[in-house]
Structure formats: C-alpha cells, structure tokens
Amino acid sequence: MARRVAIVGTGQTYHKSHRLDVNGREMINEAVTRALEDCELTIADIDAIVIGNMDHFEAINYVDTWSVEGSGGYMKPIMKITTGGTTGASVAIAAHYHVACGLFDRVLAIGWEKNSESDTTAAIITCSDPIWDRFSYSGAIPSLATEASAYMEQYGATQEDAAHVAVRDRTHALNNPYAQMYGRPVSVEDVMASSMLAYPIKLLDVCPRTDGACAVVFAAEGVAEKLASKPAWVHANSVRHAATWFGDVDYDSGMLSLQRASAEAYDKAGIRSPADDFDVAELYLPYSYAGLKWIEVLGFCGPGEGPRFVRDGHTDMTGKIPVNPSGGVISTNCIGATALLRVAEAAVQIMGKGDKRQVPEVKKALATGFGGCWWSDVVILGSERPD
C-alpha cells in the first residue's frame, strides 16, 4: 500500500527571457532556496532529489551532477528525469513515487530551463525522429498549428476564439509577479494583429522563451502535517504516452493521451464532473488553441464547446473553473520547469498562498503536463488527506 504524500513547499524564480546574472546552477538555487523557506526546512532535511530539464537545450547532459551545488544534492541520492514538455510533471510524479513507496520522507523536485542558451526551435526539432520527421519538422509551433487547423475545420472555431484564451492567460499573469509577462496586458485586437508565425498561430498565441526554475518539496503522511498548515495532498497522478511519429496521432479524435490520463486520474480521485469538482486548474496550454480543444478533452465541456465555454467566462478568475491563475504557459515557459510550475501553482492554490492570484477556498486542483509527440501527465491535488 502506497503512503499518502503531500506538497509542503514550493519555490520559483522571477521568470525572465534572459537571466545573464546567473548560470543554470545558480538559477536552480534560487528556486530551491525559496521552496525550503516556504516549508521552513534546510537542505539537510531533504532525503533525495529529482531534477529535470529539456534534452539538448543547454547541451549539458549530466545535469544531476552538474547542478549539485545549486540543487543542494551534494552527497544525496539524485535522479535526473527528462520527458520533454512533461519533464516538470514527471519530476513531480517521480518525487511522489519516491515518498509514496516509503523509502524517503522528504523529497525535492526541481525543474529548470535556460531557454536563452540555445535556439529553442532547433533544440525542439532534435526531439523528432531523425529519419522520417526531422527534415520537415520545424519545432513546436507548426505541429501545434496543424492541430489547430484540423480543430478549426472540425468545429468552425476561429482565430478570435483562440485569442480569447491568450488574453485570459495574459490577464491572469497581471496578478502573478513571478510571470515573465507580468505587467504586460494584451487585448484580443493585439493578439489578432500580432505577426503570423505559422498559420493559424500568431506571436501572441504562443508561449514565450523563458529562463527560470521551480522547486517543490514532497513529504510523507505524518511528516507533511507538521511542515505545512495546509498541505496539498496528492490525490492522483497519471502518465500516458502515445506515438513515435507525429503522423500516427489522430488529430480529429481529441488528444488520446490526455483523455486516457485524465480518465484514470479522475477515477482515482473520484472526479465525476471536472468543471464542478475542481476549484481551479493549472493547465499546460502551450498555445491558445489548446485552451479550446484540450478543455474539451479534459471534460470541462463537450466537443466543440470550448470556444463558447471560454467566451462565457467560465475559465476566468470568477468563473466556475478558473484556468491558469498564474498566467499559464503563454505567460512563462522555462520548459523543463513549466509542468512543475503547473503542479506548484496548483499546490499554491490549495495552500492558500496565491496572494493576488488566489482563487477563494480551493479544495481540489488539477495540473497537467504536455509533451511534443502528444503525451500527457495529469496531477490532482486536494486539501483533504485522501482515504
């Protein structure tokens, strides 16, 4: 029987496009220090570390060892995990496994990226199959654009519908001083007038490139209650991978990995009506159109109803299920940290530490991670210790 596990502390950097004042290790250390402070622990209290970032982004292969002075991993067990876009959620889920299995009581999960150190698109292209896909592939944007164009064809959704998602997330980011896009509001007109990157995706429809790090402390039942007045309990995790090649994905039938991962997690956590049962969601929406289609896949609304659901304000801060109070991925994308930020922000909401971005009385929160060839991680947190 797995032990119950809770998040007791979170920390993140103030995210920027370029952090030339710190190297990667030093940037990681800022997030770790804040996470330890958040739960009043010292590094000596940490039993193990799980760390992750994107392959090829900084061209540093042995990040576990390379980062040791920043992570606090000196003479500790460290595991490096890298699963592309989902890395941050995978790091969180692996930290949960470490504690749930009974071998470690307090485990630190770290995600980080210094996007400024390479050509992000070139680095992402290296995730595609070198024989069949790499020649025509041009990074995340066109592969998402193909999904968007198929979705628009299927349901008649428009570029304006997607712009509303971008505006929602960027408006929420105005409440989050950590967000890269903090203090930079945009309107639907701004999104529509921004330059076309890859039809139908425009500059303000997509995530920025970010230097940043996030750290989260997981603790076992019996320990967690002493470290946090309101621990964020892990109610469920789920991971699903789908296809080797982009061409094997069925773009018309929704996102299968997210469907399956969320179905399993909902079942474990007793979620029957997601839009009613969750008080908040921190979703890995790397581009605006995902905020239409993927909320349908997650069951917030029916197929083709995403545009209406968003325009009716159901995902705003005062709506029935506020989405991305942090500003989401469209406002901050330090990729290896991005999915961990979703988990951390969901925990922040449960713990009531969201300050201006806090949704009132959050009892259940959903976090997701997304990876390039359409794979998904889902994490459900709750204020109550699970049975």
Next chain:
Amino acid sequence: MAADTDKTELLTVSSGGQAMPYEWSIGLYGSRFFQEIKEHKRFLGIRCPKCGLVRVPPRRICGPCFQKLEELVPLSDTGTITAFSIVSYPFIDPDTGVQRPIPYTYGYIRMDGADNIFSHLINETDVEKIKVGMKVRAVFKAPEEMCGNIQDIRYFEIIR
C-alpha cells in the same frame, strides 16, 4: 570585494557553430521504403494483422497492439491533406546548423490506402490556395540523385 550588476558586464560563452554528425540506422523496412520510392515511385505501407490499420512509413511493430508486422502494402504517390501549417519564422536547422529556408508549408498527408498520416512539405505557401482535404501528389528527385533518405521526396504538390 563585492560584485554588482551595475559595474560588471554580464558575459556569455559561445559554443561556436560546429555540428556533431550522427549515422542513424533506418532498419530493413525503412530501407525497403526508400528502395520502393527509387524503383517504383510509390509509397510503401505495412498492415497490422491485429488492428488492420495500414501505416506509412513501414515499421516492424504496431505500437498500440505491440504486434510484429510483416505484410508490406504498396501504395501510390497520392494522398489528401489532413492538416498543414505555413512556417514563416526563422530558425536554425539542427541537422545542418544553418537557417532553414522560409516560408515553407509543413503538411500532414493521408496517403491513399493508408490509415495514418505522413508528414512532409507541400509546395504551396499561399494560405488562400491551400485547404485541408485537397488532393496532393508526391514529387520525387530524379532516381540518379536519390540518396535513400526522406529528401528523395522533394515535396507534395496540390492536384488542381
């Protein structure tokens, strides 16, 4: 003595522009695919005996069924656009180390007789002239110029 950002120029170190070459194995079925292109100017798929789906390029295993595949299925050189995107931002091609020519159209094509999608280029960059559902045909290099890789297919052109 203290360091502060007002009095210190923040430096970076460049790796230089060098590339590191790799040599990837295509495998038997993939190699056969390129031979079929060269000899017959047609695509080659493979059928799964369990789910019945025909997929291209041919591979040894059906992922969802975890089933060994053996029935190669000759296809034609035509298909249908299922999705596309016109790439108009600059980026470095990690295989060459230089900027890839833009704009270009990245297309998902359902080859006639196949159940999945093949990703490649489409030689139409005017968004007014391309639509999901259009029929396309593969344009190949001359056989003597073929190298046994994905660029033996130059692009797909819209059949008008």
